[in-house]
Amino acid sequence: MPLISVKDLRKDFKVLAHKSGLIGAMRNLFSAAGRIVNAVDGVSFSVEAGEFVGYVGPNGAGKSTTLKMLTGILVPSSGVIDVCGFSPPHKARTKLARRIGVVFGQRTQLWWDLPPRESYDLLMRLFGVPRGVFELRLARLSGLLELEGLLDTPVRKLSLGQKMRCELAAALLHEPALLLLDEPTIGMDVVVKEQVRKLLRRINEAGTTILLTSHDLDDIEQLCRRVMVIDKGRIIHDGGVDALKRRYGNRRRLVADFLDQPKLVLPQGAEVASIEGLRATIDFDADKLRAPEVIAAVVAGNRIHDIAIQECDIAEVVKRIYGEGK
Amino acid sequence: MSSLRAYFSLMSASLRSQMEYRRAFLLEFTGRFIITGLELAALFIIFENVGNVLDWTRWEVVYLYGIVNVTFGCAEIIGYGLEATVPTLIRTGDFDRVMLQPISPWLFSCGRQFRLLDLGRIAQGLLALGLAFAHLPIQWTLAAVAMFVLTLICNVAVYTGLFTCAAASCFWTTESTEVFNAFTYGGTQMAQFPVHVYRPWLRAIFLWIVPVGFVTYFPALVVLSKPDALGLPPFMPWLSPFIAAVFCGLCxxxxxxxxxxxxxxxx
Structure with a gap:
């Protein structure tokens, strides 16, 4: 019995055509003209207990909308959803809430002006967890997520990474079977991201099923064994992370700022993606070329101001896969 | 029962987070007390000049004022969270979190904000009721007591229903609360005077559509032993709980x- 099973799920939004200006605003009051947007357009998948699944796609691809239908926040336009035995979720929101934990990277469920301990206390009462059990769980989570010293500081005074750790604890206090994470590492610096990933891995190893959305490919690469890619409301890849990489190739991007107009002679497997003024962007295949070779070629005969190497972001990746699919 | 416990925990959390800003809290409390106090004073000034309002005496109107403010104060304590948090949460999308709670989104929203300063309004209302009782020769028959209790409950229910509607309308358009405020706050102003002083169309709105007039006026007839100037059947006061229930059901x-x-x- 899978923990999540979704079949032919759709969500259409009606986007009202907003007219501008004062007269336009008046007209908006009365006209209901708009167009239909298929945010999620026939998605099917299932997730078994214990899995750690990544759900990726560019902004507006339908990731969050899918997640919100899974949690019962949004009512689907059509299709079948079963989450933890509740089908459809929006008809059993309060019951489902006891089985799932949800973390939105940009939305806190902690009381902004209160220290996390008080928010936890409140959650304990909301979920009806007995005091003794609660203390034990909090002690365990506090060890797992390294919360010592954070519990008594008002949330508004915590840093982004500290907040996320407290947020994870809040989502896990009622011991959900399924943890849904929407962009948990958004806005974090590399060190903090790494720390959060380590914690997520531990949570999954402790037996919690995790579905995670992100547009940071590193998140997915380091955490998930399985990845689903969604674009324009449809799932275009569902399988191993390695398989995904093989499909689009292991691309890297080099960005170089020059002091004067560069003359570029690049090795096989590297190509100039764009040149804007004195900045050149070069994409290369990391399976065929090592970064130092590309750097050497770029530096040769040119005066360099700065140079950086980036992972291709997921939007690029999806664009490539989508291009292939056609 | 556990939901109710959760609700009170939420209220106490809201109170504690208000206490983080103590000075603002004290200022607001004082402000609220002065404003409601001025309303009562204004009522007395009117009666200094006009004597009676269509055969309702000053103290009978003070009784209505008391009922309205006690019950509206209670409804504000229950439903203020709906008014204060829901429109913003919906606009920013943070209502998502409310939908993920193990208690009903309505109860959660209600408990989310709690203003101690609404006690100021209730205190003024109680003061008005005390004054009215001291000056009016009320016969506390069984019917009068029952009606008094019913009018309190029904009023709280109707005002809470109005807060609920105002909040619910925000799911369609977040700018809509002002329309409902016209009924909520307008209703409190209306119901402070006997409904038969108003023009028929206005009276009809507050008797039958937004029944704040209904659940104040008709029970008051029984409590104060007054004839119905509208000439409606004598069982009207007893319809109050049904009217309130239907209204709340629709909300x-x-x-x-x-x-x-x-x-x-x-x-």
Missing amino acids: ALFWRAGLNHYQSTGS
Whole structure:
């Protein structure tokens, strides 16, 4: 019995055509003209207990909308959803809430002006967890997520990474079977991201099923064994992370700022993606070329101001896969 | 029962987070006390000049004022969270979190904000009721006592229903609360005077559509032993609980429809 099973799920939004200006605003009051947007357009998948699944796609691809239908926040336009035995979720929101934990990277469920301990206390009462059990769980989570010293500081005074750790604890206090994470590492610096990933891995190893959305490919690469890619409301890849990489190739991007107009002679497997003024962007295949070779070629005969190497972001990746699919 | 416990925990959390800003809290409390006090004073000034309002005496109107403020104060304590948090949460998409709670979104929203300063209004209302009782020769028959209790309950229910509707309308358009405020706050102003002083169309709205007039005026007839100037059947006061129940039922349906219409926002 899978923990999540979704079949032919759709969500259409009606986007009202907003007219501008004062007269336009008046007209908006009365006209209901708009167009239909298929945010999620026939998605099917299932997730078994214990899995750690990544759900990726560019902004507006339908990731969050899918997640919100899974949690019962949004009512689907059509299709079948079963989450933890509740089908459809929006008809059993309060019951489902006891089985799932949800973390939105940009939305806190902690009381902004209160220290996390008080928010936890409140959650304990909301979920009806007995005091003794609660203390034990909090002690365990506090060890797992390294919360010592954070519990008594008002949330508004915590840093982004500290907040996320407290947020994870809040989502896990009622011991959900399924943890849904929407962009948990958004806005974090590399060190903090790494720390959060380590914690997520531990949570999954402790037996919690995790579905995670992100547009940071590193998140997915380091955490998930399985990845689903969604674009324009449809799932275009569902399988191993390695398989995904093989499909689009292991691309890297080099960005170089020059002091004067560069003359570029690049090795096989590297190509100039764009040149804007004195900045050149070069994409290369990391399976065929090592970064130092590309750097050497770029530096040769040119005066360099700065140079950086980036992972291709997921939007690029999806664009490539989508291009292939056609 | 456990939901109720959760609700009180929420209220106490809201209170504690208000206490983080103590000075603002004290200022608001004082402000609220002065404003409601001025309303009562204004009522006395009117009566200094006009004597009676269509055969309702000063103290009978003070009784209505008391009922309205005690019950509206209670409804504000219950439903203020709906008014204060829901429109913003919907606009920003943070209502998502409310939908993920193990208690009903309505109860959660209600408990989310709690203003101690609404006690100021209730205190003024109680003061007015005390004054009215001291000056009026009320016969506390069984019917009068029952009606007094019913009018309190029904009023709290109707005002809470109005807060619910105002909040629910935000699921469609977040700018709509002002329309409902016209009924909520307008209703409190209306119901402070006997409904027969108003023009028929206005009276009809507050008797039958937004029944704040109904659940104040008719029970008051029984408590104060007054004849019905509208000439309606004598069982009207006893319809109050049904009218209130139907109104609240419709409000609940509207709220539920709103929840299912919720669109969230992009993350």
